[in-house]
Amino acid sequence: MKRILLLGALTLVGCLPWQSDGELQQAAPNAPQTLWVGTTRLQAVEGEVGNGFAEVKLLSDGMMHLTLRANLVPVEEGYYEVWVGEGTSAKSIGRLDALRSDGTHSLSYVEKASVLRAPPSSQKIFVTWEKEDDDPRPNERILEGTFMIVE
Numbered sequence: 001m002k003r004i005l006l007l008g009a010l011t012l013v014g015c016l017p018w019q020s021d022g023e024l025q026q027a028a029p030n031a032p033q034t035l036w037v038g039t040t041r042l043q044a045v046e047g048e049v050g051n052g053f054a055e056v057k058l059l060s061d062g063m064m065h066l067t068l069r070a071n072l073v074p075v076e077e078g079y080y081e082v083w084v085g086e087g088t089s090a091k092s093i094g095r096l097d098a099l100r101s102d103g104t105h106s107l108s109y110v111e112k113a114s115v116l117r118a119p120p121s122s123q124k125i126f127v128t129w130e131k132e133d134d135d136p137r138p139n140e141r142i143l144e145g146t147f148m149i150v151e
Contacts, residue, residue: 032059032060032061032063033060034058034059034151035058035059036057036058036149036151037056037057037149037150037151038057038123038147038148038149038150039053039054039055039056039147039148040053040054040125040145040146040147040148042054042068042125042127042144043144043145044142044143045141045142045143045144048141048142049073050070050071050103050127050142051070051071051143052068052069052070052071052072052127052145053068053069053070054066054068054069054125054145055068056147058113062112062113063112063113064109064110064111064112064113065108065109065110066093066107066108066109066110067106067107067108067109068082068096068106068107068109068125068127069104069105069106070096070105070106070127071103071104071105072127072142072143074098074101074103075129077131077132078132079095079096079129079130079132080095080096080127080128080129080130080142081095081096081128081130081138081139082094082095082107082109082126083125083126083127083128083138084123084124084125085123085124086124090126090138092136092138093107093109094109096127122146122147123146123147124144124146124147125144125145125147126138126141126142126143126144126145127141127142127143128141128142
């Protein structure tokens with residue numbers, strides 16, 4: 001059995017646990033099952049620069065796992081923030097961490113599923129540039145995407 005390693009432009013999707021004979025190890029029998037997976041490509045809004053990818057999974061234990069990678073212009077002031085939803089119902093799920101000085105950013109977010117209770121078909125996700133202030137509303141949109149169910 002040949003093993004192939006694919007390196008994506010935006011993400012490196014982890015390593016699988018291999019046994020010595022080259023067969024994939026089985027997951028623990030009591031491990032939560034994936035109920036659905038949604039993905040989206042993040043595209044720059046008009047007049048902005050950047051791109052990215054986001055994936056969200058809902059597991060049978062009720063936990064939601066969201067990961068995001070983005071290529072953005074490094075900022076000297078303020079920060080990038082990730083939001084799920086639309087309009088006044090949009091919820092911030094955190095700041096993007098700068099991985100490298102070249103503008104690669106990431107976010108890993110895990111919570112008991114409250115942001116996305118149902119499969120995220122047509123659920124919006126977006127990245128904003130934010131000032132260091134006490135305003136809880138989203139500011140200027142930089143990237144946006146719409147989740148689609150893939151599994």
